[in-house]
Amino acid sequence: MGVRERRAREKRYLRQEILDAASELFVKEGFENVSMRRIADRIEYSPTTIYLYFKDKAELLESICQETFSKLMQRLSKILEQPGDPIARLKRGLLAYIEFGLENPHHYRSTFMTPIPEGFDAEKYIKPESAGIQAFDFLRRCVYDCIAAGKFKSKDAELASQTLWAGMHGVTSLLITHSHFPWVDRKRLLHGVVDTLVAGLQVHEE
Amino acid sequence: MGVRERRAREKRYLRQEILDAASELFVKEGFENVSMRRIADRIEYSPTTIYLYFKDKAELLESICQETFSKLMQRLSKILEQPGDPIARLKRGLLAYIEFGLENPHHYRSTFMTPIPEGFDAEKYIKPESAGIQAFDFLRRCVYDCIAAGKFKSKDAELASQTLWAGMHGVTSLLITHSHFPWVDRKRLLHGVVDTLVAGLQVHEE
DNA sequence: GGCCTAAATTAACAGTGTTAAGTAAGTGAG
DNA sequence: CTCACTTACTTAACACTGTTAATTTAGGCC
Numbered sequence A, B: 001m002g003v004r005e006r007r008a009r010e011k012r013y014l015r016q017e018i019l020d021a022a023s024e025l026f027v028k029e030g031f032e033n034v035s036m037r038r039i040a041d042r043i044e045y046s047p048t049t050i051y052l053y054f055k056d057k058a059e060l061l062e063s064i065c066q067e068t069f070s071k072l073m074q075r076l077s078k079i080l081e082q083p084g085d086p087i088a089r090l091k092r093g094l095l096a097y098i099e100f101g102l103e104n105p106h107h108y109r110s111t112f113m114t115p116i117p118e119g120f121d122a123e124k125y126i127k128p129e130s131a132g133i134q135a136f137d138f139l140r141r142c143v144y145d146c147i148a149a150g151k152f153k154s155k156d157a158e159l160a161s162q163t164l165w166a167g168m169h170g171v172t173s174l175l176i177t178h179s180h181f182p183w184v185d186r187k188r189l190l191h192g193v194v195d196t197l198v199a200g201l202q203v204h205e206e
Numbered sequence C: 001g002g003c004c005t006a007a008a009t010t011a012a013c014a015g016t017g018t019t020a021a022g023t024a025a026g027t028g029a030g
Numbered sequence D: 001c002t003c004a005c006t007t008a009c010t011t012a013a014c015a016c017t018g019t020t021a022a023t024t025t026a027g028g029c030c
Helices: A002-029 A036-043 A047-052 A057-080 A086-103 A105-112 A130-148 A157-177 A186-201 B002-029 B036-043 B047-052 B057-080 B086-103 B105-112 B130-148 B157-177 B186-201
Strands: none
Touching (some): A002 A057, A036 A047, A086 A105, A157 A186, B002 B105, B036 B047, B057 B105, B086 B105, B086 B157, B086 B186, B105 B130
């Protein structure tokens, strides 16, 4: 009776092997520059085998991105449970988000910079960005804390969170797509954006 | 001798016809969902004819985007020459940028949200974003004015401009790619982002 | 050993951007 | 008027792409 289980284990293994091969190629060359045939070559299976494990190329990509973004969640949750000044915690979270995006440009691009492909009723509309929504929840909680501590001008946590997300996404995505633009020193830019945004939300103390 | 000129005129006309057809299709369905063959069908020429006028699909796209972005330049330059409070002028310019992006999502996506395709020595590296660089110059000049008027905390115009651009690009691109996210009221969001960013740069007056 | 199911493969389709070779038309010279 | 030549355009083809249907291969069970 262990046969069935061994089979399942093997299936899971091959599935992971596909994910790993595809991920490596995507990271190196970008989603749209990697064909199903090349992934198949790498794992030494026929191209169509991949379709036994993933519905299509998009689902394969999605699985990979979810894998990657779970790492971001880990980082963010660690930051969230740290004690101390909520503003400092917020800033640390924002920076972590940006840095994560810059470390994983292709994954970031796929999940946040690619339009949802038209057919998006019900599940499709919520699932592809579930990683993003989770990350956004972390952000919102940080913002709640800041508001609760009376640090912010407005009590509208939703607006503040979305504003912050927009700012974060802006730097991250611009640095990814326009890496050859004459940016100021990267560290200064990142801190500049984070500090400006948070300062803009904060109450002018003194 | 007028023959040569008539021919040139006809060539220019067909070139424009290609641009128009392609632009319309791109706007409606997005760059990657429109094939050269479909563009050719629409103007009732063979697909390869397009290649007599444009080096490849990318150059065709680039021409279209430049056409579109020149409209943005016009809007921005009008705002720039308005007299009055430099802060108000800056805010108006930022909003115009965002609104333009939202009005032309496909063009915006193509010029600002698509990575430069690897081969980018010398010209390639500066040309594709020349539209963007021009727009950025407008922004920088607005920022200069604000600094000159003593409105900003820091005197670093470059950092301030890049920070602002990042913020603008963030809202714009997120609204384009994630239009189904539960955003707060759009107008409030846009003003929220603009106000927060500018407030974050401004000196805390009282 | 034969059967059956599951997994993986081959072949094919319809489409893509792009290039090389070929064709038709209109101009200028003899 | 005719021949050569240039220019504009088309046809055919290449090397890909994601994906599907039909087929083959392999492994466990009776």
